[in-house]
Amino acid sequence: MIIKSVVIIAFILIIISLGSALFHLVSHKNQESSEKTVKALTFRITLSILLFVFIFIALVTGTFKPHGLGMQMHMKKPVQTDGIK
Template sequence: MTDHWIIKLFIYALMLGIVFSLGSGMYYLLFAKEQSQKTVKALTVRISLSIGLFILLFIAFAMGWIRPHNLLP
């Protein structure tokens, strides 16, 4: 079976984007003067990335591109 490294790369990129968006939302919440709009935008991006990651994981698992812990034949 071939290793689908492109899918894993997308998964890691989305996870990194989620962490970055969460950090920027925390920064805007703590230090920005116009915190409301920037915080909401950063957290909206985080939620969108999380939903996108969830959908990508479902599709990749259904297509057989990824397997959880290589347990399935």
């Protein structure tokens, strides 16, 4: 439950950062606004990388186990045939 909460909070912060960058990009065309846009996008990239590393570490350590459709497809054993087509 903690892992899901961290991921959800990170996604919300990423979206807020994107919104902030868009606001500063559209609102004014001066140097200060440009710097704020760059800072917001840098913050978003940093959050995205940290989220990726967090999920990767959770997968490697086994605290987070994928259980979606893709995992179910990989777990199925191939059907063996006796050479009859």
